Structures are given as structure tokens and as C-alpha cells.
Amino acid sequence: MNSILGVTIDNFSKYEILQKVEFFLSENKLHQIATINPEFILQAQKDSEFKNILNTCDLRIVDGVGIWFAFLRFGSFLKNRMTGIDLMLDILRIANEKKLRIFLVSYTGALSSWEETKDAIAKIYPNLEVDGEAISNLEFLISNQTKISNDLMYKKISNSKLEHSKFIQNSEFKIQNSDIVFCALGSPLQEKFLHSLKSRENAKIKLAMGVGGSFDFLTGKRQRAPKFLQKVGLEWLWRFVQEPRYRAKRIFRAVVIFPIKVIFN
Numbered sequence: 063m064n065s066i067l068g069v070t071i072d073n074f075s076k077y078e079i080l081q082k083v084e085f086f087l088s089e090n091k092l093h094q095i096a097t098i099n100p101e102f103i104l105q106a107q108k109d110s111e112f113k114n115i116l117n118t119c120d121l122r123i124v125d126g127v128g129i130w131f132a133f134l135r136f137g138s139f140l141k142n143r144m145t146g147i148d149l150m151l152d153i154l155r156i157a158n159e160k161k162l163r164i165f166l167v168s169y170t171g172a173l174s175s176w177e178e179t180k181d182a183i184a185k186i187y188p189n190l191e192v193d194g195e196a197i198s199n200l201e202f203l204i205s206n207q208t209k210i211s212n213d214l215m216y217k218k219i220s221n222s223k224l225e226h227s228k229f230i231q232n233s234e235f236k237i238q239n240s241d242i243v244f245c246a247l248g249s250p251l252q253e254k255f256l257h258s259l260k261s262r263e264n265a266k267i268k269l270a271m272g273v274g275g276s277f278d279f280l281t282g283k284r285q286r287a288p289k290f291l292q293k294v295g296l297e298w299l300w301r302f303v304q305e306p307r308y309r310a311k312r313i314f315r316a317v318v319i320f321p322i323k324v325i326f327n
Contacts, residue, residue, distance in 0.1 A: 064133060064136065064138055066103055066129060066132045066133075066136070066324065067103050067104075067106070067107060067323060067324065067327060068106065068107070068113060069098065069102070069103045069106050069113060069116050069117065069122075070116070070117045070122060071098055071122050071123075071124060071129065072121055072122050072123060073133070073138065073140060073141050074123065074141060074142065075141045075142050076142050076144060078141075079121070079123055079142065079144060079149070080152055080156070082120075082121050083095075083121075083152070083153055083156060083269070084156065086120065086121075086268060086269050087156065087157075087160060087162065087241065087242075087268050087269060089268065090266075090268070091268070092259055092260050092265065092267045092268065092269070092270055093120035093121070093268065093269050093270070094115075094118075094119045094120055094121075094253075094256050094257060094260070094269075094270050094271070095119060095120065095121045095122075095123070095149070095269065095270070095271040096115075096116050096119045096121070096122050096123075096253055096271075096272065097123055097124075097125035097144070097145065097146040097149060097271070097272070097273075097274075098116065098122055098123065098124060098125060098126065098129065099124075099125050099126030099128070099129065099316065100126050100128040100129060100132075100315070100316040100317075100320035101126075101249070101312060101315060101316055101320075102116065102126075102249055102250075103129070103320065104315055104316075104319060104320055104323070105249065105250055107323075109250060111254065112249075112250040112253065112254065115250075115253050115254060115257045116253065118257075119253075123142075123144050123149065124140060124142070124143045124144070125143065125144060125145050125146055126143070126316065127143065128316055128317065128320050128321065128324075129143075130143055131321065131324075132320075132321075132324045135324050135325065145292075145297070146271075146272075146273045146274055146275075146276050147273070147275075147276040147279045147280070147286070149271070150244060150271070150273050150276050150280075153242065153269070153271070154183060154186070154187060154190065155187075157187075157190060157241070157242055158187040158189070158190045161189075161191075162191075162241035162242055162268075163191045163192075163193070163239065163240045163241045163242070164183070164190060164191065164192045164193070164240060164241070164242050164243075164244065165192075165193050165194055165195075165236060165237050165240035165242070165243045165244070165267075166179055166180060166192065166193070166194030166195075166243075166244050166246070166277070167194065167195065167196075167197070167237075167243065167244070167245040167246065167247065167252075167255070168194065168196050168197070168246050168247070168277060169196055169197045169198075169246075169247055170196045170197065170198045172196070172246065172277070173277075173278050173283050173284070174246075174277040174278045174280070174281040174283050175196060176194030176195065176196055176277070177194070178277075178281045179194070179246075179277040179280050179281055180192045180193075180194060181281075182280040182281045182282070183280065193236050193240065195236070195237075197247070237259070237265075237267070238262055238265040238266060238267065239266050240266070240267060241266065241267065241268050241269070242267070242268065242269045242270070242271075243256065243259065243267055243269070243270040243271070244271055244273045244276070244277075245270070245271070245272050245273065246272075246273050246274060246275070246276065246277045247272070248274060249272060249274065252272035252273075252274070253272050256270040256271070256272060284304070285304075301313075
């Protein structure tokens with residue numbers, strides 16, 4: 063276990079990570095997994111709630127080559143770097159073997175809807191039980207995240223707000239009776255939302271994980287980098303070429319700001 067700029071990271075091999083997943087799925091409580099990249103760590107510097115959630119996750123694995131270099135800076139060697147989509151695929155394989163229930167969370171207007179993602183999963187595992195829901199008002203959920211989670215649990219939220227939070231109102235039973243929840247709302251919202259599920263009474267969820275853009279990779283709406291770029295940790299460059307305007311600021315923070323903070327820490 064290592065700490066990079068105050069964020070705890072688990073240093074496990076792929077085998078150890080999957081062993082952890084198997085163990086989580088055998089316990090009757092929710093375990094949250096975070097796939098951490100340099101952007102997460104930078105965000106955590108200015109968002110104490112997010113930092114606390116990351117540090118209290120049950121498994122924090124590295125998804126970002128910058129953290130591999132950060133490990134070297136502090137005299138450690140990272141055993142394994144595992145992307146969110148790769149871990150999601152492994153978890154789906156295990157879920158299929160164990161005949162578990164999957165719940166997908168996306169937002170209305172996402173490039174890949176949860177229904178499209180469900181269809182993509184069905185092509186791989188046709189017998190896997192998958193359900194989901196889309197959040198229709200993402201801005202409302204962002205600004206009221208903690209209050210919504212608490213109030214809805216005890217039915218103290220007004221009807222007008224319930225209309226805005228249609229996702230939680232309509233999906234309470236389905237999500238609580240799922241074994242695994244994959245959330246594609248983007249960070250830090252997805253991690254905060256999944257953390258809020260821990261306080262739900264009588265929920266059967268065993269594993270919850272934020273997956274960012276993994277739904278888009280499953281549906282084929284975004285193409286992953288070639289294997290050789292994945293192996294050398296240059297997937298970020300591939301994404302920049304595909305979406306230069308959207309990725310420019312994020313990549314600058316990951317490949318310039320993050321290393322500077324690590325070097326002078």
C-alpha cells in the first residue's frame with residue numbers, strides 16, 4: 063500500500079486484484095473499487111470529500127501510467143497497472159460464472175446509453191442478468207448529491223425533487239437487489255454516488271465500481287488504443303488524437319501538473 067499526494071493506492075498484481083474481487087463477491091456487504099489515475103489525485107487535492115472516499119475504498123488500483131512513475135519517485139515499484147475497462151471485463155466474466163446480477167448507471171444523453179451497453183454485454187454473456195437506469199438531471203444530482211442520498215433513504219424528499227431524481231425513485235428496488243453496480247458518470251461524481259450506496263439499508267450490492275468511459279468502449283463508439291500503445295502506457299496519447307479539444311486540458315494536468323507536484327512533494 064502506497065500514498066501519492068495523500069491518496070492511498072493498493073499495489074497488487076493482476077492475480078491479487080482478481081482474488082480480491084472474488085473475495086468481495088463472497089461477502090454480504092458493499093465493497094467499492096476505484097481505478098485511480100493522475101486526474102483523480104489532482105482532484106482529491108481540492109476536494110476533501112473525494113479524497114476521503116478514495117482513501118476508504120476497499121480496493122484502489124492504478125489506471126494511469128503517471129502513477130507508475132510516481133511510484134518510482136518515492137522508491138517503490140508498481141506491480142500492475144489495470145485500466146477500468148479491463149477490470150470491468152474481468153468482473154463481468156466472474157459475474158457470468160457466478161450468475162450474478164449487474165446494474166448499470168449512466169446519464170441521459172451519454173454517448174452510450176445503459177441499454178446499448180447492456181446489449182453489448184449480452185453479445186459476450188447472453189445469459190448474464192443486466193439492468194440499469196439513466197440519470198435525467200445530472201446537474202441536479204451533482205449539486206444535491208449528499209442530501210439526495212440521505213433524504214431518499216428515509217423518504218424525506220419532496221415530490222418536485224423526486225421528479226428531478228427519477229433515477230433513484232424508479233430504480234431503488236432494482237439497484238438494491240443487484241450484486242454489482244457499474245457507474246459511468248465520470249469522476250468524482252461516480253465515486254461519490256457509489257459511496258452513498260453503502261448507507262442503504264437491506265441493499266444486497268456486493269461490489270460497486272466507477273468505470274468512466276468504459277461503456278463507450280463496450281459499445282464500440284470509442285476505439286481503444288492499439289495494444290502496443292496500451293502496453294507502454296500511451297493510451298492517453300491515442301485519446302488526445304481522437305478528441306484533441308476535449309482532452310487537451312485533462313492531459314496537460316496529467317502529464318505536466320501531476321509530475322511537477324510529485325517531483326516537488
